[in-house]
Amino acid sequence: MSKEIDISIRYLENVLSTNNSTLILSSTAAVLEAVSKNCDTTNGELKRSIISLLRIIDKKCFLNQDVDVNQIKFSLQEVGKLSTKYPKSHQKPGNEVKVKTNAEFREIETVPNPDEENIDNLLNQLNLKKVPSFSPAFPDIGDDSDDENGITTKQKEEERAEQHGQKVCEEEVVKLPDGREIRMKKTKTVNVKQTTKHVTISTKSANMPEVSRTFMNARRGFDEDEEEENTNFGSSNMRGGDPFERFRSMLKDKDEKIEAIEGESSSDPGTPGSSSKSKTIERTSEVSQKVSEKKEKDGRLLAEHEASKLDKSNLFAKQVDTYQGAALIDRKGEGSYEESTLVRSALPQDSQVATPPRMHVVEYMMMFGDDKKNNENEYLKGTTISSYVRLNNNLTTHEEQFKKKIQFEFSTAGTSSTTIDLDNLSDLLNQTDFNCLRPPNKFLEDTPLIVEQPKAIDWQREPTSAPPEKDLLLEHDGVDYVIFREKEGKVLEVRGGPKDALIVYATQSTHSSLLYQEAFLITFRTFISSLELVNKLIKRYLYMSLADDSQSESIARHTFSVIVRIIDETTQYELDFDLITSVTSFVYRLIHDGNFTYSRILRTRLLDRIKDSFDIQTVLGTNLCKPRKPHDLFDFKSAEIACQLTFIDSQLYHRIESAELLWWAQEQNEKKSKNLVNFTEQFNNLSFWVRTLIITQGTQKERERHMMKFVKIMKHLREMCNFNSYLAILSAIMSTPLARLEWSKNIKDALKEHTAVMDTAQSYKNYRALLQTAKPPCVPYIGIILQDLTFVHAGNPDTIPSDRCHGAKNMINFLKRWNQFAILDSIRKLKKWNYDIKKNDIVVQYFNGFKDCIDEERTWQLSHQIKPSNRKSKTQA
């Protein structure tokens, strides 16, 4: 039996006694992985034994049913026995077409394969990748004077600054046959800096040919640092803080190596004679480019433009190689890659820019979707990459931001990329290309087209010839059944259709747009439950995976990726007995079909969702013990309080799933929208906590001091774009019991800039405008989002009226879903950003979950005590 299987099985046996579901499930996953790697996974007997083991474990852990532990043990022994009986057959690679387990072939290869997934190739490709030069198209302002003899001067400046940093850390651990270890570490840091500046000045006059002069200026910097360290695993207790201690331990390591090794305990179940090499890479890169253009005629300035672009990328990757002697037996890696782009351009004051049209995400995306022949990357921009449009008050600058983050994994046991659409690392790198950025001025020129919504809608209908018993789910292509919006002969987006057609259309690999797929995944819960959808998709997957043609295979893959995505986003409420049973039995089926890779991916995702427990007490710090001496508000800086409020808010905000918001707009079920309820409760609690702190102060001076403090905190919150806490505090300050009291002019003036934000007039025009100017990361006020969703739900029918689609009934009205998607997608995008704040336990402790507050009645009483009401006296008179 393979060592790996043996260890994993024995570990699971031990874990069984703990009765800890999470532990048992992850250990089971380890057994599954070990078996799929080391055994002949085509063997029916072995597969059956694995399925029965999973069945019984799932019954116990996923579904919390009573199971005899001896039964598990028996099953486990059976798997162990059979895995010894059927080891991986090296001679018959043809058997493993479906599963990409080609570890052993790579082992034999000596020539490095450029396509091989390892960290060095990844880095090489990244280093080859160059940020393309930025050339925004400035509008050419025509010369309006009649003077033909004047001298025109055009000056163009291009500046480019690049800064790349790379830190490679290699660590080698050699396990000696007696179980002891030697550890070696090598760190290499490289920093490169480069700036270039090009200036071109061309002069032209009527009777002279054009003269151009170019200046160039470049600077480079290079800096390298290498550090080597040999340490012994046993002496890991050395303190990093003491340089002498570290120095001594290094010396000791060299001089008394043998002795040090003996000090190592042999509890680690390391494989004798094995060694592992791990390599971590951190790479950051920043390229900023600035282009400016100036046109003069006879010293008179005709036009001046400026635009800049900042590209940043961040890679963090880790790879672990395991060697047995000199042979590589396993390679695993994971990491994340993040890229962001910021384009800013100054618009000429005199260019014809009308009032900015209100941009809806959908409109924004339709702009890209409008021209489908357009580059695919352009299309991607609106869907997978966060994009924000910001137009400031005087419309002199335009800014666009793009951000993308990808998590990936690779291993010799086959690719399992976390970003499902990306098959491998090289694809991943190609996908992150930002070559085609639309120049902002063109963007504005295009906007009138978007504002003009198609009024006459032409329906495209399905052929009526389809026999009623026909199952759409088994069709390759659903396009014929989907109703589209059309404008001037051009097919725009999906307008509606029967449920199954919409599902098929979302899972097919051709025709359907990424934008639609995204909208479908976000909004499907408004017309079909997750359980029903998953069951339909499983059926579709199975049907497609049975066919031999490549189109069916591609659809099957696509369908599978959709299933994984749905599982990834299921809410705790949805993870009931039926859904878990559906998914686990699908896992068994995948094993039965020999597809261990898929079965493992799916099982891991399901496990992650079930494990995903969340403790609100930890976030709010109510489980922390109280300090001896209680703190007060003035012990902390306003900025720090704002930071900690934001820390709490953003954690609660990130928990909210789109599904919860959709459900809330429909049925306001607190059980279904748990995270949303937590978030709104936090809002209310903070508001009442602030009221209490102000109104319970004994003197006017103290009340004003507290009031002023909160105004300062609010200012910080607004700067941080935390509109949740910002409005919660504002609602407290503006609440009648507080607002009716007398306040100093100082406070009244300070409040002026804030009170307008809460004006409910014109559908919260002021707040919406403020939110538009916000730069992520941001926590929005969720109330308005809920209100918008509620009204979109109330105002749009779920199905298209049958008289509008040739009498067909039950056609899902997808326009309603587009509207919901437009609102939800902006939320989802904001969730991709995170604040860089560290939790400060002392401050969070001081908040004490905002529980220490008086109720509304008491607030009113205190308010009337401070300033008696003249209402009653008036009515009496």
Place this chain on the structure above:
Amino acid sequence: MREFKVVVLGSGGVGKSALTVQFVSSTFIEKYDPTIEDFYRKEIEVDGQPSVLEILDTAGTEQFSSMRDLYIKNGQGFVVVYSITSQQTFHDIRNMKEQIVRVKGSENVPILLVGNKCDLSHQRQVRSEEGLALAESWSCPFTECSAKNNQNVNVTFAEIVREMNYVQNKSRQSKSCCSLM
């Protein structure tokens, strides 16, 4: 033209949003967008006098109890809605008048009590007499309507306009009579 700010209050699920939607968008609109500035505005003619209503509907945000003060503060007239099919929603609004009066700091506040969902008479839990009795104790008008069937919807909003006109005139009169004295 006169402009009034009307706040629609009531528990979740009483059909407030449906009521507002029915009122502000009597015609079928292809692109329905509640985020636009004038979505909640509508012109209405009552007793030969045109005025503009700006509706603030709290639907979807009932959970934000800390915001209720602000909603009330912003409004001039109040439409308090319950569902005739749910005793609970009727119970929820019992002390709404007191809240409004407290925030506005005046007894003379235009309020209208509305029992919605009267199309579901077979599921009725709140009798018309109960609604009427509460309205009497609040000394305000009372209607029953159905947003779903567009029954009495415009009448409801016309009624609150009348009430606002009435209260405005009354306070003006009392002021002028005070100054006379």
